[in-house]
Structure formats: structure tokens, C-alpha cells
Amino acid sequence: MDRAELVELLSPEGLRLLDGLPAWDSKADIVKTVALLRREGHPSGLVATVLSQSKLRAKARAKFGEFASRMLFTEAGLEQATRLRVAALHAGRFSRAGITHVADLGCGIGGDALAMAAIDLEVTAAEADEVTAAIAAYNLTPFSRVQVLHARAEDVPLGGIGGAWLDPARRTTTGGTTRRISDAADYSPSLDFAFGLAERMPVGVKLGPGTDRDVIPADAEAQWVSIDGEVVELGVWLGQLARPGIRRAALVIRGDAAHELTAAADSEDAPTGPIGDYLYEPDGSVIRARLIGDLARANGAWMASAGIAYLTADAPFESPFAQGFRVLERLPADERQLRQALQARRVGTLEIKKRGTDVDPAALRTRLKLRGDESATIVLTRELGRHVALLVERL
Structure with missing residues (x-):
């Protein structure tokens, strides 16, 4: 637009x-x-x-619910906008830290500012793009304690403001096509500026969940957030917004429930061993936070192979941080023999899960020439370094 x-x-x-x-x-x-x-x-x-x-x-209803019907959007702004439920968590963190006036630098269409204003925080929101700034102003009109500026994050006066929130632009629109910026050095504002603000005030920064971990400051709390199985963001918190003793966190939100796994650092991987009667796939936020080892030790599990994010155990356990599978049978890892095994079981509908193996599930499904009225799930992975194929069922 x-x-x-x-x-x-x-x-x-x-x-x-x-x-x-x-x-x-x-x-x-x-x-x-x-x-x-x-x-x-x-x-x-x-x-x-x-x-x-x-x-x-x-499209925005998935992020903003009923609020979407009275908001305006840009394509790139909606793509990057924080889901309202997660934005409420951001706002709550500022409130709990005793911060009453927040600078939302790079506010986009105003999603995070909306959540902050909803709990009566004062917000100075700034957006460098003129059209997006105007849309943010429209979306935030109902809130008297919000000021929207058409300005670069670097140019906003911060006197009297207690903390800053930044969601650097990670998408760009050219010729009507929105694309993701792959190099963090090209974010706007830059990460150097975002993290540098922490020398002046408490700062929170929203990044993509796949952001290179090397850019995370050593003294920051890094929290990966997943919603209904999808990892949606990495929140980096500095100063009094970072919780004492926590440097890694995985927040798992499913429906109305939220669960969090935290640690003072990346956890050491669990020992490896043969695959037991049960296989577990950790939530993506746990994998990103590198807390798989802690999850394994808390549930009597071990890793099926070094460097591969599957856990295994001889007894079942329930955890909001992992999806469990019962191992029904070992199938041949060789593709021709696997096809014969599935045909013998009359499998016509197949879910293929894989880690640690270079397989395109869609292409493999076609080559397997499935026929029959049975459905099944198989896991292609490694056991102590060796390729295995497992017939499993979800717990």
C-alpha cells in the first residue's frame, strides 16, 4: 500500500x-x-x-482475534506482528519490572503497543515507514496513553522513558512481494543499536526463532516461544527484564495452557542408548533453547543418537514439552524393503517423521507406492549413528 x-x-x-x-x-x-x-x-x-x-x-484473526475486524494492516506488518497472546506476555514483563512508560521502537502495525496500552502502560511508539506508522496510529487510536511517531528508532528521544521494546524489521516488500531478511546485520534497527540500548535502560528484543545464537548477549535471558507446536519467536531480555538466574527458557503454549522450561545455561546432552519402547519428539522451543538434556533427565529418558533431537525411554511419560510415540515395530531402513513391509500391512496413508536423515518425505511417500486402507506413522532417524525406520503410534 x-x-x-x-x-x-x-x-x-x-x-x-x-x-x-x-x-x-x-x-x-x-x-x-x-x-x-x-x-x-x-x-x-x-x-x-x-x-x-x-x-x-x-488472515489477522489468527493473531488478533476479534480485534482484527477493526484494525488496518500491511502484508509485511502482519507477517511480523506479534500474536496478541504473546504480546500480552511481553507487556506483563514490563509491568512486573515496574516500568510504566515503554518505547516501542519499530512498532510496525502496533500489535505489541496495543497489548501494553491495554494494561495501562504509557507507550511511545515509533515506526520508520510512513504508511506503517499511520496504520499503527489508526490501530492505537482508542488508547490515550499512546503516542505514535513517524521516526527511526535511533532518532526517538528516550528521556523519561523506563524501558524499550524492539522488533527489528526482518521482512521487506518489493514490487508487492514480501521476503524475509536472512542476514541479521541488515535488520532495522540494527542489533548493535537494540542491544546497545541495554546500557541505558531495560530492553526486550523480539527476533526470529532461527536467529543465530551467537548474536545473543551473554548476560541476556533468551526465551523461545511456541504456540500449538509452532516456534514463533525468540525474545531476548536484558537488564531488569531478564529473570535472575535464567539464561535459557522454552515457553510452550497450547490452547489455554502455558508451560515453561528454564535453565541457567544450555543443558548438557543426555547420554545416548538403544531406542526403547517409547520415542519422544521435544517441542521446537526446547530444541532451540538447547534444553533437551534437562528434559531427558527429568523424565528418565536418553538420546537415540548424538546430535539428533529424539529422546527415548522404556516407560511412558507425559510432558507438555514433548510429543510421545509408542514404538510398535522396527521396519527395514532400506527403501525397497520398507515399501514391501508397508504394502504387506496394507498401509495407504502414511505420516513420515524424520530427523538425522536426508529424506524428502513427500518424494519418499510417492516412491513407496502406498496402497491399502490402513494408516500409519513411521519415524526415520538414527540409533547410535545407524539408520532405522520405526513404526509408531502417537500417545
């Missing part, structure tokens, strides 16, 4: 048209909808803009 499109969207006609549209339906005849709106006299550019916003609002 460019500046002219935003001005048109923010006009009374534009907002009435957007709010009056029916809920976005991906199966609807978009050409018919455009024609109808054009016959009603709406300019073609405005029609395209409001339909794009309607689509983004529908």
Missing part, C-alpha cells in the same frame, strides 16, 4: 466501505465483487485497497 492508497482508505468513504464489506470468503467470486462495488460508484483503486484490507483482516 502506498501513501495515496492509504489516504483514500482512511477517508470516511474508504472506512465505511471497508467496514461494510461482508466477511472475507476466499471462495467468493472476487471479479463479481469488484464489479458490484464499481457499479455502486466506488473508484477502482479504493475497491482494490479495501478488498486487500478485508483479506488481511481475515
Whole structure:
């Protein structure tokens, strides 16, 4: 969206048209909808803009729930925006630290600022992109204690502000296409600036979960967060926002429940051994936080092979930090023999899980020529360095 499109969207006609549209339906005849709106006299550019916003609002419900129906978005801004539930956790951390005024530097469309304002924190939000800053201002209009600036993070006066939150831009949009920035050195604002602020005030920084761990300051708390099995962010907390004695944390959110595994440092891997009657796949946040060893020792488990994130045990255990499988049978690791074994069991639907083996599950599934009315799950991995294929069932 460019500046002219935003001005048109923010006009009374534009907002009435957007709010009056029916809920976005991906199966609807978009050409018919455009024609109808054009016959009603709406300019073609405005029609395209409001339909794009309607689509983004529908997509945003996964992150913002009902709030999405009254917000505006950019494609890149929505992609990077924090889920409202996680943003509430960020806001709560500032509040518990006694910080009442937060600088949200690089606020994007305003998701984190919204959560902060909702618990009555004062927020100075800044966004370098003019269109995105205007959208953030619109989204944050209901909150009187929020000021939105069109400014670079580096240029925001911080006098009287108690702490800073930064979500450096990790995506860029060119020619209507949004792409992820792979090199942390190209983030905006830079990580040097973000972490350097910690010399002046408590700081929290949101990064992608796959960020190179070498960039994490030694005195920071690094918390990886997963929601319903997907690792969504790495939060780096400095100063009084970092919890004493915690340098690594894995926060697992599933439904309404949240569980956390914490440690003072990366945990030492558990010993390796033969695969037992049960196999466990740690949550991605536990893997990213390198707390697999602690998880294993807490549950009497061991690693199936060095460097591979599967745990195994002879007795079942329940943990919010791992998905468990009962090992039913060992199958041949050789592809031809594996195909014969699955055909003999009349497996027509197959879930393939793998770690430590260079296999494309989709391509392998095609080559296996599955036929039958049975469904199954197999795990392709290594046991003490050797390739194995396991027939398993989820616990």
C-alpha cells in the first residue's frame, strides 16, 4: 500500500466501505465483487485497497482475534506482528519490572503497543515507514496513553522513558512481494543499536526463532516461544527484564495452557542408548533453547543418537514439552524393503517423521507406492549413528 492508497482508505468513504464489506470468503467470486462495488460508484483503486484490507483482516484473526475486524494492516506488518497472546506476555514483563512508560521502537502495525496500552502502560511508539506508522496510529487510536511517531528508532528521544521494546524489521516488500531478511546485520534497527540500548535502560528484543545464537548477549535471558507446536519467536531480555538466574527458557503454549522450561545455561546432552519402547519428539522451543538434556533427565529418558533431537525411554511419560510415540515395530531402513513391509500391512496413508536423515518425505511417500486402507506413522532417524525406520503410534 502506498501513501495515496492509504489516504483514500482512511477517508470516511474508504472506512465505511471497508467496514461494510461482508466477511472475507476466499471462495467468493472476487471479479463479481469488484464489479458490484464499481457499479455502486466506488473508484477502482479504493475497491482494490479495501478488498486487500478485508483479506488481511481475515488472515489477522489468527493473531488478533476479534480485534482484527477493526484494525488496518500491511502484508509485511502482519507477517511480523506479534500474536496478541504473546504480546500480552511481553507487556506483563514490563509491568512486573515496574516500568510504566515503554518505547516501542519499530512498532510496525502496533500489535505489541496495543497489548501494553491495554494494561495501562504509557507507550511511545515509533515506526520508520510512513504508511506503517499511520496504520499503527489508526490501530492505537482508542488508547490515550499512546503516542505514535513517524521516526527511526535511533532518532526517538528516550528521556523519561523506563524501558524499550524492539522488533527489528526482518521482512521487506518489493514490487508487492514480501521476503524475509536472512542476514541479521541488515535488520532495522540494527542489533548493535537494540542491544546497545541495554546500557541505558531495560530492553526486550523480539527476533526470529532461527536467529543465530551467537548474536545473543551473554548476560541476556533468551526465551523461545511456541504456540500449538509452532516456534514463533525468540525474545531476548536484558537488564531488569531478564529473570535472575535464567539464561535459557522454552515457553510452550497450547490452547489455554502455558508451560515453561528454564535453565541457567544450555543443558548438557543426555547420554545416548538403544531406542526403547517409547520415542519422544521435544517441542521446537526446547530444541532451540538447547534444553533437551534437562528434559531427558527429568523424565528418565536418553538420546537415540548424538546430535539428533529424539529422546527415548522404556516407560511412558507425559510432558507438555514433548510429543510421545509408542514404538510398535522396527521396519527395514532400506527403501525397497520398507515399501514391501508397508504394502504387506496394507498401509495407504502414511505420516513420515524424520530427523538425522536426508529424506524428502513427500518424494519418499510417492516412491513407496502406498496402497491399502490402513494408516500409519513411521519415524526415520538414527540409533547410535545407524539408520532405522520405526513404526509408531502417537500417545
